[in-house]
Amino acid sequence: MSHNTLEAGFLSRIEGLLDALETRGKNSTEFLALCSKLQTCIETVSGQKASFKQSVDLSSDLKIRLERIISRVEKLEIYSTKQTDITSNLQKHIVDPDK
DSSP states (O other): OOOOHHHIIIIIIHHHHHHHHHSSSHHHHHHHHHHHHHHHHHHHTTTHHHHHHHHHOOHHHHHHHHHHHHHHHHHHHHHHHHHHHHHHHHHHHHHOOOO
């Protein structure tokens, strides 16, 4: 995987999926489908990790872009965890409204 492939293909695809995931108003099915696509995309590159490390000399701009992507993924993880907690708590309240 060359630096151009990483920058043009992989990062653009990841950023597009993150943009879609960050758009609020998605139902759980849509959110899960986008998460699955994101996971598949990341796993594809992770499988090529050894050759990737040897073939890519990361520029500072590329490093910054990767750090932003990581930060966005972390924020989405926090968001999805909070949404799961809210849903779980609502379900508990519906089942036993006296608590």
